Amino acid sequence: MGMRHGVVLGGGLAGMLTASVLARHLDAVTVIERDRLPAGPLDRAGSPQGRHTHAFAGGGVAALDRLLPGMVDELVKAGARRIRNPEDVLILTTAGWLPRYQDMESFLSASRRVIDWSIRERVLADVRISVRQATDVTGLAGDAGRVTGVRLRSRETRATDELAADLVVDATGRGSHAPRWLREIGVPEVREELVDPGIVYVTKVFRALPGTEDDFPAIMIADDPRSERPGRGALLLPVEDGQWMLTLSGRRGVTPPSDDEGFHAFARELPHPILSKIIEMAEPVSRMFRYDLTSNRRRRYDRLRPAPEGFVAIGDAHCSFNPVYGHGMTVSVFGALALHETLGRQGLQPSTARLAQKAVARATDPVWAMARSQDVRFRGTTGTRMTMLDRVQEAYGRRLQRAAIGSRDIVAAQLSVFELAGPPTQLLAPKIIRQAMRRPRATGPTEPPLTERERAALRIG
Ligand SMILES: Cc1cc2nc3c(=O)[nH]c(=O)nc-3n(C[C@H](O)[C@H](O)[C@H](O)COP(=O)(O)OP(=O)(O)OC[C@H]3O[C@@H](n4cnc5c(N)ncnc54)[C@H](O)[C@@H]3O)c2cc1C
Structure with missing residues (x-):
């Protein structure tokens, strides 16, 4: 077998994680990125969401450390804060302020500048990975049966080029044009689901x-x-x-x-x-x-029949979320791990891309279901309708929320699900159902549980 070359479209978070995965299973990896990547923790045009708050959910942080051991300590060294949840978080729920219970979950808090730069530095230290910067992906090469490479254009010289690949992974984010690029080489329409709460x-x-x-x-x-x-x-x-x-x-x-x-x-x-x-x-x-580009949007590459060989979509290019839930980065890590496991199991074969895409979709499904079931409750959300199951879930969710004010167990289960550290089914454990069904307190505290020091800093008497 000759040299096996992987091409990653997009050098954001999902692109870097994917490059590190492909480098372990193929001989060489090229990342194509439209921006010039800054040599430090700086904002850049291709990542406009980077200016906004980003919480890296606890489940994603643990998965990141499995994918890139030691990465979380490096992020902390670069300035990221470990926030214990809810010990270090004041949370006003619909039922009142939550108590600051100890020893539950945690998440990382840092600007995207720091997160992206630290991960990029780590990944690009691998000599098997190179980056073509200031280069737009403009299309795919191949046919309906197999993607064989990508078409490129330099942003600086406008020169066009084609790069051959044994595996192409699209990580160009929420605005990905891959559905059109696939259509142009004869692949059927990719079905898309859009649930938009207009955030x-x-x-x-x-x-x-x-x-x-x-x-x-x-x-x-x-x-x-x-x-x-x-x-x-x-x-x-x-x-x-x-x-x-x-x-x-x-x-x-x-x-x-x-x-x-x-x-x-x-x-x-x-x-x-x-x-x-x-x-x-x-x-x-x-x-x-x-x-304001904040809809939940899932592209069903996993349902393409027939699916072209040699193409996988990952990160926001595959599925993006209402940012309020803070789950997008974690799903990028879950997707990269799913790709890693598929490549580890069977190497690069004709069926690898199809199976990897299914594994990426499986890793995403519960997170998608959670975002949809939350957003459907709001008037004005488009693209989905309240079902009977949604109504039952909403009623149970309200009971949980009220009971949570006085129940450590419920808060622990809710935060584990929210931090994507444990499965949503833990909210249906007999102990949790029993506590949710008890007569809840009328209302929770109306003032946040601040410490003396915090009150002093806010000059609250
Ligand atoms: C306002 C906001 C707040 C958010 N808050 C959170 C949060 O709290 N927690 C959380 O986990 N997630 C959050 N997210 C989601 C998170 O930002 C994304 O899930 C994450 O950035 C996805 O990474 P990605 O690499 O898939 O895409 P991106 O980070 O968008 O990277 C895509 C890359 O592809 C490049 N590119 C695009 N098109 C081309 C092309 N044609 N050719 C070459 N390169 C191209 C871009 O320049 C970019 O570098 C938030 C999102 C938004 C919008």
């Missing part, structure tokens, strides 16, 4: 309040589909360099404005004034960033 993110970065640079909780305010004014949520994440990233999010018709006055007014309308107080007190260090 808009507006994010601004602040300097942490004096004395809280290394130690202040994240703050999460959940949107309530049953409130009289649904549509408002918020997330404050402490990140590297003593900064706080604050995202306000709205749903269709209730979008946070991107000017200072409007941003603050939107925060004042949240169900608790803590974030409005923080906006008043903390020094801003960035301008405002807005983002």
